[in-house]
Amino acid sequence: MMDKKEITVIGAGLVGSLLAIYLAKRGYAVKLYERRGDMRREKVIAGRSINLALSDRGLLALEKVGLADEIKKIAIPMPGRRIHNQDGSSAFQPYGKEGQYINSVSRATLNMKLMDLAEKNGIEIFFNHRCASIDWKNKTINFEKVDSGSSSNVKYDLLFGADGAYAASRLQHQLQHERFEYQQHYIDCGYKELSIPATDSGEFALEPNALHIWPRKDYMLIALPNLDKTFTCTLFFPFEGETSFSRLDTKEKVKYFFEMTFPDVVPFMPNYIEEFFSNPTSSLVTVKCFPWIREDQFALIGDAAHAIVPFFGQGMNCGFEDCRILDELIGQFNGDWMQILEQFQLARKPDADAIAELALNNFTEMRERTADPQFLLQKKIEARLHEHFPDKWIPAYSQVTFSPQLRYSEALQRGQRQENIMYDVMRIPGIAEKWDSPEVEQLILRKLEEQ
Ligand SMILES: Cc1cc2nc3c(=O)[nH]c(=O)nc-3n(C[C@H](O)[C@H](O)[C@H](O)COP(=O)(O)OP(=O)(O)OC[C@H]3O[C@@H](n4cnc5c(N)ncnc54)[C@H](O)[C@@H]3O)c2cc1C
Numbered sequence: 001m002m003d004k005k006e007i008t009v010i011g012a013g014l015v016g017s018l019l020a021i022y023l024a025k026r027g028y029a030v031k032l033y034e035r036r037g038d039m040r041r042e043k044v045i046a047g048r049s050i051n052l053a054l055s056d057r058g059l060l061a062l063e064k065v066g067l068a069d070e071i072k073k074i075a076i077p078m079p080g081r082r083i084h085n086q087d088g089s090s091a092f093q094p095y096g097k098e099g100q101y102i103n104s105v106s107r108a109t110l111n112m113k114l115m116d117l118a119e120k121n122g123i124e125i126f127f128n129h130r131c132a133s134i135d136w137k138n139k140t141i142n143f144e145k146v147d148s149g150s151s152s153n154v155k156y157d158l159l160f161g162a163d164g165a166y167a168a169s170r171l172q173h174q175l176q177h178e179r180f181e182y183q184q185h186y187i188d189c190g191y192k193e194l195s196i197p198a199t200d201s202g203e204f205a206l207e208p209n210a211l212h213i214w215p216r217k218d219y220m221l222i223a224l225p226n227l228d229k230t231f232t233c234t235l236f237f238p239f240e241g242e243t244s245f246s247r248l249d250t251k252e253k254v255k256y257f258f259e260m261t262f263p264d265v266v267p268f269m270p271n272y273i274e275e276f277f278s279n280p281t282s283s284l285v286t287v288k289c290f291p292w293i294r295e296d297q298f299a300l301i302g303d304a305a306h307a308i309v310p311f312f313g314q315g316m317n318c319g320f321e322d323c324r325i326l327d328e329l330i331g332q333f334n335g336d337w338m339q340i341l342e343q344f345q346l347a348r349k350p351d352a353d354a355i356a357e358l359a360l361n362n363f364t365e366m367r368e369r370t371a372d373p374q375f376l377l378q379k380k381i382e383a384r385l386h387e388h389f390p391d392k393w394i395p396a397y398s399q400v401t402f403s404p405q406l407r408y409s410e411a412l413q414r415g416q417r418q419e420n421i422m423y424d425v426m427r428i429p430g431i432a433e434k435w436d437s438p439e440v441e442q443l444i445l446r447k448l449e450e451q
Contacts, residue, residue, distance in 0.1 A: 004028055005337065008141070008156040010131045010169050011035075014107070015302030015319035016162030017114035021065045022327045024121035032123055033154075035130040035146060035163070040112050050193060050232040051224045052110070053078070053211065053313035054103045056404040061320035064327065067117060071110060075103035076225045082210040083370050088264050092210065093370065093379065096398045097386070102211070102313060104224040131163060134172040136294060158337060161300045162319075165287055165307035170300055174289070181290040187309060187363070189219065190245060190283050191236050194275045196268045198229035205268040206231060213370060214262050218243065220367040221262055233269070236284075236367070245281050284309045286356050292345040296337035299344060301326070306352035311362040312400055314355050318408070322348055354412040358400060378422050381435050385444060392448060393418065421447045 007023050009016045012034035020030045054075060062068040079101040080094040095102060115125060128146040135142070141159070144151045161169025174180045196205050204225060206212055212223040212231070219238060223231040238244040248254050254276050258266050266272070287307040292300040299305075302319030326344050333339040369375040385393040396415035399406055421444060425431065434440055 004335065005158040006031070006156070007158045007160065008033065008154070009160045009162055010141070011161070011163035011167070011302075011304070012111075012115060012118075012125055012127075013162065013164055013302070014111055014114065014316050015323065016160070017111060017118050018061065018065070018320055019160060019162055019301060019323045019326070020118045020123045021114065021121055022323050023330075024118070024123050025065060026327070026330055030118075030123045031154075032118060032125045033129040033131065033141075033143060034125060034127050036127065037147070038115075038125070038127045039108055040115065049107060049234065049310070051104050051106050051226055052316055053224065054105045054110075055313065055317055055401045057314070057401075058317035058320040059103075060404040061324040064324055065117065067113065070113065071105060072103065074109055074113075074227060075105045076227065077101040077209055078104055078211045078224070080210055081370065082207060082212045084212060084214045084262075084264055085371055086216065086261070086263075090264075091376075093376070094383075096395075096402050097383075100398070100402050101209075102401060104211070104226070106226060131168045131172075134159075134169065136172075136176055136298070139297065156297075158296070159298045161298065161304045162302050163304050165285055165303040167300065167304035169298075170287075170289065170304050173294065173298065173300065177291075177294075181288075183286075183288040185286045187284050187286075187360070188238055188240070189236050189363075190239050190281045191234050192245070192276065192279055192281050194221075194233040194235060194269060194272050194279065196223060196231035196233060196265070197270065199268075202229060204229045204231070206265075212265075213366060214265065215367050215369075215371045216261060217368050221265070222366075223265075233265075236363070239281075239283075248276070251277070286360065288353060288356065290345070290349060292349065293341040296341060299341050305348070306356065308352075308356045308359045309363065310359070311366055312355065312359040314359060314400065314408075318352065318355050321351075321404075351408040354408040355400070358396075358408065358412055358415070374426060377432060377435060378426055381425065381440070381444075382418070382422065384436060385441065388441065389445070392445070417448075417451050421451070 007028045007030045009020050009032045012032045016032060020032045023030045059068050062071055080092050082090055082092050084090045129143040130146050131141055132144045133142045139156050141154045141156060142151055143154060161167050163169050174182055199205050208225040214221040219236055221233055221235050223233040225231055240246050248257055251273050254273050258272060285307055286309055292305045301322050308315050325347055329340045329343050382395045386395055399411035399414060425444060
């Protein structure tokens with residue numbers, strides 16, 4: 001066993017806090033620095049989204065630090081999505097097999113629980129400390145004290161940058177690196193959060209155990225349930241164009257648009273017009289970069305290494321998986337950080353790239369295809385195959401969401417192979433009538449073996 005380094009983590013968000021716990025459990029002394037104030041003591045704006053979908057990858061990583069059961073208690077299971085069509089009809093589409101579900105959790109509550117557990121494990125958290133710059137040569141971080149405006153230099157031994165999609169640590173890494181690969185891509189849609197309060201009798205206004213989607217081709221509205229019987233809605237919507245944020249610039253236009261486009265949910269959203277103008281419009285970015293590490297002294301992790309768009313509900317899950325994989329490597333390489341960090345980026349970079357691609361593709365699926373009868377038929381065929389041949393055919397969504405041991409890169413490849421097969425199958429004449437026949441099933445299996 002090599003000497004135990006002292007470890008500094010920048011960012012006490014979801015990933016930084018979980019990472020710190022993993023490291024402390026391995027016996028390292030960990031210091032955690034966070035730009036914001038302590039959200040357990042003061043009201044801090046949650047940032048990103050109010051609630052999140054936590055699925056099996058995230059749960060597996062939480063389980064390893066003994067937190068999964070506690071988080072499940074504050075989560076609302078969502079076994080499928082409820083699609084709300086424009087004509088007022090709706091349909092429930094299960095996400096997986098009976099008993100499989102994703103979980104709606106409050107970002108703030110989850111983050112606070114992680115911070116509590118971090119402190120219980122002896123980790124000191126320094127709030128209101130914004131990483132301003134890093135001197136890689138002298139292994140020193142300059143922090144600005146956000147509350148007082150003063151600044152201080154802190155020496156580090158081993159450093160993790162877990163400071164999110166717009167990471168200062170990543171920028172410092174890039175500025176002092178000769179061949180740093182960096183790519184960022186903004187999609188042309190942004191998002192805005194709105195809310196559905198509990199009904200007058202204190203109940204959920206919509207079915208709670210579902211992720212609600214109002215797919216409208218170029219855009220969509222979604223809603224996830226909260227424990228206080230409210231829903232947080234997110235409108236994913238173009239920034240510019242005929243129907244866009246830039247055009248909805250008066251209360252009248254917003255009212256008209258919502259009443260025409262989302263007529264069934266408007267009665268449950270008494271404050272949507274005010275919220276539309278008071279809540280921010282935020283952008284959605286994919287960040288890819290490489291290398292994530294500097295020898296044995298620094299690594300990026302979570303969104304700082306790989307920010308993705310939220311349409312597969314995997315950003316946090318992927319960041320939590322980073323922590324679990326890193327922990328396995330610590331065990332495997334017995335504290336040799338040169339090896340651990342090198343193997344970490346080698347293992348995780350292809351998976352982060354894969355989930356970035358899957359997430360972008362899923363936007364089209366959610367906003368466009370979920371209301372398409374052909375797509376629904378395809379899903380029905382795939383679900384049946386999965387039921388009959390659970391090892392041979394796993395629908396792409398289940399590979400990502402309910403198969404936590406399967407790498408994202410493998411899920412992407414398998415998903416593409418299956419999609420090619422289904423492309424041909426959906427073109428078989430009369431498929432709508434014989435979709436559940438042995439003939440179709442055998443054909444698919446043959447195609448699978450040929451690939
Ligand atoms: C609209 C939306 C919906 C989403 N839904 C889901 C979902 O359903 N499921 C899912 O798995 N993922 C979802 N995500 C993705 C998820 O939010 C992120 O992947 C996750 O928050 C990443 O965690 P992180 O700790 O890496 O970064 P962050 O959560 O961004 O945390 C970074 C932390 O670093 C701190 N920080 C930043 N800069 C500095 C600095 N200079 N110095 C010190 N501290 C700093 C920040 O204050 C913050 O606390 C969604 C994202 C968006 C935008």
